[in-house]
Each structure stands twice: as structure tokens, then as C-alpha cells.
Amino acid sequence: MQPFYWESAHGNFGDDLNLWLWDFLLPGFREVHAETLLVGVGTVLNQALLPSAIHKLVIGSGFGYGTLPDFSDRAGWDIRCVRGPLTAAKLGLDPKLGIVDPAVMVADMPEFLNLPGTGRALFVPHWESTIGGLWPMVCKAADLDYVDPCGEARSVISAIAQARLVVAESMHAAILADAFRVPWVAVTTSSSINSFKWRDWTASVGVDYRPRRVPLSSRAEAITKGARFWGVDFARQSPHSGRPDAASLDDVMVRSDPAPSGLRSLSKQALAAPATLALWQASKAAPQLSDDTVLAKRKERLGEVLETIRRDYF
Template structure:
């Protein structure tokens, strides 16, 4: 059995943790049932992402984009649980099968236990914001640590676990923060954000998704998201994100364009002042955290599901 991994061109720790999480939760799974694909963490219940052929075992996946596959044939689809009640309703299974996002189980891995806390207050943007914005520079001006969600998954998770507060545009930034009992604040740089997946997870744990809206930081980011920048509206251009990926490496902008003078950089920073103000104000909002008992209950129910999978497959 092979865990499904949506390998995005940009990298995203919430997807990449599928590469190793399931080996901890279901050791030995790769040695059995080669015909079955384990569909786990991520908003991947989508006809454009999942392969059409082959049997699939679903543990905690979510819907949120594109078209839902026809999952009625139980010989082809073994659905043990999904991310939350909204996905359960879409799929057509009982709501109590919408347990929680399996990423919360990362906290059970020995290497992530008893990590020392720091004083960091950390911003985790959506990957599109990381690609097209100037958020590392903005974070420096508002006293936040910047964490790129496209980084190596375990390194990103450790940064979340050891922070004292997470300001999250990345959904899995909030999911992992909540799992590690780090208070979190949801933000968004686009009114067009897909809130279905956020609400799906939030309702599984009894928290509320009510993001603080922050202006985009650059014209390129506005183009990538179809947002407004300084009163000008832009049509979404997904190619713009790919172009920005080529121009940014980690937290350092690669200034290959001869027109990117120091004056131009200063102008971009000045235009990002509303973004900095919005992020600073959002970081002062009251953070959230699910109830300890609720999280423990959901994790236990997921352990019970995993025990059933071990019994039937291993």
C-alpha cells in the first residue's frame, strides 16, 4: 500500500507530511496490498488530483476543490473517515465519520514530543502568498517570525510547535498549531479564499473560522490571487505564481531584473504598508484553541479507526 502524496511544484508541508506520517501510524503498510492507495492528509478528494483507477483507502482526507469522485462503489473505495462533517456530507457518509484532519497525529511522534518553547510569534502564509508577496520583509517590521510553508515539512512543523502564537493563512499552519496546543489566529489575504476546507476542519474541533482580512502585499500577489491592490482590481493569473516562484528562494528575493533598483525595492515596501498594518492588527486579536477534551476525543476516535485498518489490512 502506498500513501498518496500530492506533489505540488511549489512544495507544501501539509501535503508533504504524507511521505512519512503513515509509516509511523501504520508501520508495515508499504509491504501489503499493493493494489490499494492510502488517501490521507490533504484536500485531495478531487477527480483532477487522484488517479481514476485502483482501490483507495480513505483516512481523514478532505474535499474542497474541483469535482468529488464517484465514491459509491465500496469495492473500490474503503472510506474509514474524512476530515470533517462538511466533507462527510459531500461524500454521503454519516457525519460522525468526519473525525479530524490526520495531521493532528504528528504530535504523537517521539521526535515532536517535549520540544522547547520559544518566544516566537510566527506568521505562516498560504503558499501563494509566500510565492508572490514580500511577507518576510513585512514580518520584520511588525515583530513576527516568518515561516515559509513550502519548506521541509518536519522543519516547518518544529517551528510551529515551538512558537508561542501562530498567525495562520495556511490551514495546516492552524491545524498543527492547534494540535501542539499553540494558540492561533486565522488570517486571509483574499476574499475569494476557499473557506469550505477551513470550516470542515474547524467544525470537527468546535472552533470558528473567521479570518482577519489583510491586504495583499504586492501587485504580483494581487494578480496571482485576483485581488485588489491600492484600489485596482486584478484578474487571477495562476501563471503569475509560477513566475514568482522563479524569483524567490526562501526568504531572499532574487533580483535578476535590472529594473529592481534599491529605489524600486523601497517603493514596494512603502506600498506594502497597509499589509503590514493589517498583519500587525491581526496579530493582536484574541487567538483560538480547541478544547483539550475535544482534541483528545477526536484523536482517540482516529486511533480507533487506525486500529480497524491494522486489523483489516496488516
């Protein structure tokens, strides 16, 4: 059995954690059932992403991009649970199978237990916002630590676990913050942020998705997203079918210099001022956190699903 995950050309910690999470949750899974693909963390229930000629075991995946796969051949699928009730409804499943995103189980891994807090608030953008965005500069001005979602997954998760507050455009930044009991504030910079998958997860843990709007940080970011910057509309320069691909975005706009200098720096800071103010205001807003009991019950239900998988596959 091998884990399937969506692989960004630059990395995306919420997807990359599939590389090691399942070794913790299902030790030995790689040695059994070579004909089965483990479809786990991520918004990957997409016909364009998943191979057809292989048996698939779905544990906590979500829908949100593209077209649903063809589930008519039930022999090719073993769907034990999905990320939340919205995905369950899309697939025509019992709502009880919309349990939670399996990434919440990372908080139980020994390497992340009892990490010392930093007392700092941090911002984790969506990976697409790192293409052309000037968020390291904006965070510095807003007195927030910047965490690159394209960084090594364990490092990103450790930073989230140690934070006092997480301002999250990345959904998995909020999921991990919630799992570590770190208060979080959701933000969005453009319509390219997928609200369906956010609402799918938040519904699973009994909270509402109410993101605060933060303006874009640069013209380059606006071009990448096909959005507005300082009153000017920019058409998206890259097709956006299914899940966006970082490599195709890079054909248009390389990742911006996080530390421009001199007059150029002052100009960029001035143009990014609305983003700086909005991000600072988000860090002062009332944060969210799911109820301890609700989260514990969701994790317990996922644990029960994992136990049935151990029984049936090992």
C-alpha cells in the same frame, strides 16, 4: 500500499507530511496490499486528482476543490473517515465519520515532543501567497517570524511547535498549532483562500473559522491571485480549476525577492504598509485554541479507526 498526496512543484508542508506520517501511524503499511492507495492528509477528494483504476483507502482526507470522485463503485473505495462534518455531508456519509485531519497526530511523534519554546509569534501564509508575495519583509516590519509553507515539512512543523503564537493563512499551520496547543489566529489575504476546508476542520474540533482580513503584500501577488491592490483590480493570469498548481502560477510570476534593496525596497515597504499593519494587529488579536477534551476525543476516535485498519489490512 502507497500514500497519495497532492504534490506542489515548490513543496507544501501540509501535503508533504504524508511522506512520513503514515509510517508512524501505520508501521509497515508500505509492505501490504500493493493494490491499495492510502489517501490521507489533504484536500484531495477531487476527481481530477485521484486515479480511478486502483483501490483507495481514505483516512481523514477532505473535499474542497473541483468535483467529487465517482464513488458508485464501492468496491474501489474503503472510506474509513474524512476530515470533518462538511466533507462527510458532501460524501453522504454518517457525520460521525467526519473525525479530524490526521495531521493532528504529528504532535504525538517523539521527534516533536518537548521542543523548547522560542517565545516568538510567527506567520505562515498559504503557499500561493508565497508566489509574488513579500511576506518575509512584511513579517520583519510587523515583528513576526516568517515561516515558508513550502519549506521542508519537519522544519516548518518544528517552528510551529516552538512558537508562542501562530498567525495562519495556511490551514495546516493552524491544525498543527492547535495540535501542539499553540494559540493561533486565522487570516486571509484574498478570496482564493478556501473557506470550506477551513470550516470543515474547525467544525471537527468545535471552533469557528473567523479569519481576519490582511491586504495583499505586493502588486505581483495581486496579479497571481487575480485580486485588488491599492484600488486596482488584477485579472488572474492562470486558470484555477481544481487545486491550483504552483508551476502554472510560476509561468506568470516568479517568487519575489524577499529582500529588495535601496529605493525599490522603500517603495515596496510603503506599498506593503497596509499588510504590515493588519498582520501586526492580527498578532495582537485574541487567539483561538480548541478545547483540550474535544481534541483528545477526536484523536482517540481516529486512533480507533487506525486500529480497525491494522486489523483489516495487516
